[in-house]
Amino acid sequence: MGITPNSELRIPNLSVDIAGLKLKNPVMTASGTFGYGEEYSEFLDLNRLGAIVVKGLSITPRQGNPTPRIVETPAGMLNAIGLQNIGVNVFIRDKLPFLRQFDIPVIVNFFGDSIDEYIHAAEMLSNAEGVHALEMNISCPNKQAGWIVFGTDPKTMEQVVTAVRKATRLPLIVKLSPNVTDIGLMAKIAENAGADAVSLINTITGMVVDVKKQRPVLANNTGGLSGPAVRPIAVRMVWEVYKVVKIPIIGMGGIINANDALEFLIAGARAVAVGTANFINPNVTIEIIEGLEKFLIDEGFSDINEIIGSLKIS
Amino acid sequence: MSKYFKAKTVDNISLNKHFRLLNLSPLSDIDIPQPGQFYMLQTGDTCDPLLKRPFSIFRHEENSLSFLYRIRGKGTLSLSRLKSGDIINAIGPLGNSYPVPDGDFIALAGGIGIASLLPLMRKFKERAYLFYGARSKEELVMMDEAKAVSKESFITTDDGSEGKKGLITDSLMKFFNSLPITHHPLPLYACGPTPMLRELYRIIKSKIQNPKSQIIECYVSMEEYMACGVGVCLGCVVKVRSQEPVDSSQKWIYKRVCKEGPVFDIKDIIWE
Numbered sequence: 183m184g185i186t187p188n189s190e191l192r193i194p195n196l197s198v199d200i201a202g203l204k205l206k207n208p209v210m211t212a213s214g215t216f217g218y219g220e221e222y223s224e225f226l227d228l229n230r231l232g233a234i235v236v237k238g239l240s241i242t243p244r245q246g247n248p249t250p251r252i253v254e255t256p257a258g259m260l261n262a263i264g265l266q267n268i269g270v271n272v273f274i275r276d277k278l279p280f281l282r283q284f285d286i287p288v289i290v291n292f293f294g295d296s297i298d299e300y301i302h303a304a305e306m307l308s309n310a311e312g313v314h315a316l317e318m319n320i321s322c323p324n325k326q327a328g329w330i331v332f333g334t335d336p337k338t339m340e341q342v343v344t345a346v347r348k349a350t351r352l353p354l355i356v357k358l359s360p361n362v363t364d365i366g367l368m369a370k371i372a373e374n375a376g377a378d379a380v381s382l383i384n385t386i387t388g389m390v391v392d393v394k395k396q397r398p399v400l401a402n403n404t405g406g407l408s409g410p411a412v413r414p415i416a417v418r419m420v421w422e423v424y425k426v427v428k429i430p431i432i433g434m435g436g437i438i439n440a441n442d443a444l445e446f447l448i449a450g451a452r453a454v455a456v457g458t459a460n461f462i463n464p465n466v467t468i469e470i471i472e473g474l475e476k477f478l479i480d481e482g483f484s485d486i487n488e489i490i491g492s493l494k495i496s
Numbered sequence: 497m498s499k500y501f502k503a504k505t506v507d508n509i510s511l512n513k514h515f516r517l518l519n520l521s522p523l524s525d526i527d528i529p530q531p532g533q534f535y536m537l538q539t540g541d542t543c544d545p546l547l548k549r550p551f552s553i554f555r556h557e558e559n560s561l562s563f564l565y566r567i568r569g570k571g572t573l574s575l576s577r578l579k580s581g582d583i584i585n586a587i588g589p590l591g592n593s594y595p596v597p598d599g600d601f602i603a604l605a606g607g608i609g610i611a612s613l614l615p616l617m618r619k620f621k622e623r624a625y626l627f628y629g630a631r632s633k634e635e636l637v638m639m640d641e642a643k644a645v646s647k648e649s650f651i652t653t654d655d656g657s658e659g660k661k662g663l664i665t666d667s668l669m670k671f672f673n674s675l676p677i678t679h680h681p682l683p684l685y686a687c688g689p690t691p692m693l694r695e696l697y698r699i700i701k702s703k704i705q706n707p708k709s710q711i712i713e714c715y716v717s718m719e720e721y722m723a724c725g726v727g728v729c730l731g732c733v734v735k736v737r738s739q740e741p742v743d744s745s746q747k748w749i750y751k752r753v754c755k756e757g758p759v760f761d762i763k764d765i766i767w768e
Binding site: 214215216217221222224225237243244245246249250251252253254256257258259261263266409410411438458460461462463464465 | 497498499500538543544545546547548570571585587720721722723724725726727728729730731732733734742743746749750
């Protein structure tokens with residue numbers, strides 16, 4: 183009898199390594215679009231995800247902004263939720279036990295109003311069982327330094343990343359703001375300050391005007407733009423960052439299908455995060471994972487790592 | 497349990513220039529919706545509109561879901577273009593539902609608000625005192641069915657083209673005043689525009705403040721912009737009174753219309 187080909191051997195490898203984390207596949211959820219995991223667990227098997235990134239947390243709970251907080255825009259949406267969250271303590275007590283039952287890395291997004299708050303949150307989360315990595319949201323203002331946004335000022339960003347690096351041994355991901363002139367420079371600063379990975383892009387600041395009232399639609403006046411509308415900007419920024427840093431990149435911005443995810447991977451992202459698309463299709467992450475696998479099979483790749491950063495520039 | 501499912505458009509009937517009735521046939525098993533619950537419906541097949549829109553369940557029958565809607569913006573305009581046979585994605589049933597009334601009850605509907613209340617009135621046939629107001633006769637959508645399942649009905653229009661001319665909350669006030677103050681109060685269920693609900697709150701509050709009158713149970717279905725419908729985007733929050741506020745200088749917290757709502761006790765909402 184001859185050797186029968188084992189069909190399992192032909193299933194391509196989808197797993198990737200990010201900052202010491204081993205992901206089953208490169209698809210994770212974007213912070214703020216997937217709650218604390220529980221909300222979507224009735225729609226999909228969380229164990230199939232590459233990783234889960236939970237809603238951003240601060241040391242103390244936050245009420246968030248007044249409404250309207252969201253408005254739809256062509257192929258996108260603006261949000262100004264105002265970082266409403268339950269706080270680090272309640273998260274550890276009430277939400278983390280649920281997440282511990284899954285066999286996937288839990289990445290916790292966090293932020294602060296000051297460097298001290300960042301340090302404090304990072305320390306508490308690092309001591310909690312079941313947190314596998316931290317993602318720093320640096321797109322918020324520093325109240326100790328004249329409300330300069332941490333992530334748009336190179337010096338402030340360097341200070342806060344350096345401080346958090348000393349406060350945690352967990353893999354540290356810095357989530358970059360696109361509201362800067364040179365995102366490559368910001369990524370480089372994060373890398374030099376000790377980040378294990380960068381994720382990009384956070385939302386792009388925008389505004390929608392109600393012409394009859396001559397007022398902004400959002401109570402906060404401005405909000406962060408997400409959805410397919412931002413995708414080409416995000417892909418371009420991932421490519422720019424890929425050229426200047428050695429640490430892994432998590433790419434995000436308007437991904438709604440496997441083809442979109444592939445654009446990011448080819449441009450240099452080692453993993454991708456899906457955000458706004460979860461709202462439209464709770465099962466979208468699973469469909470993207472299946473779509474990636476199909477692409478690799480159809481195109482004759484045996485490992486997803488073969489296509490990461492494979493962009494050909496003439 | 498809510499589900500993400502595909503559904504086939506059976507028909508999408510134009511009732512008049514404002515209103516349509518969309519009948520969907522789910523392509524997989526779905527859970528039975530309760531009166532007051534809603535679905536997130538895909539309204540188009542491009543990225544614009546991008547997000548699903550929330551719609552109250554209007555009627556549920558075996559393997560069929562009906563939604564009554566008014567063409568108001570991009571989403572509902574896009575929904576109005578669905579043709580028989582078109583397939584859309586939906587999520588639901590979502591949110592809480594109207595608490596079950598013990599006996600007779602009052603249903604207060606403003607315009608398209610009738611869509612959310614009719615399932616309750618149908619389920620508890622001839623137990624509702626219906627108060628239904630709209631701008632004009634043609635905006636009193638589904639009035640005949642609503643009257644037919646009610647015990648008694650009171651109709652108003654702003655222009656007097658049907659029923660009494662005036663506000664439906666004025667009719668409700670008169671009804672309250674016609675009852676002896678010791679009359680056992682009927683639970684009240686309301687859905688409609690915010691000015692109507694605010695006026696209802698004023699009426700309820702004045703009754704509460706009268707020591708002789710009994711407490712009225714009053715439930716309102718709230719509306720807010722929402723992106724996800726399942727509690728994660730935190731777009732659809734309303735201010736609700738709380739003993740354990742996030743900020744100790746306040747006496748309220750934000751609750752999600754999609755998850756803790758859409759039905760709230762009117763006394764819990766902070767009406768601004």
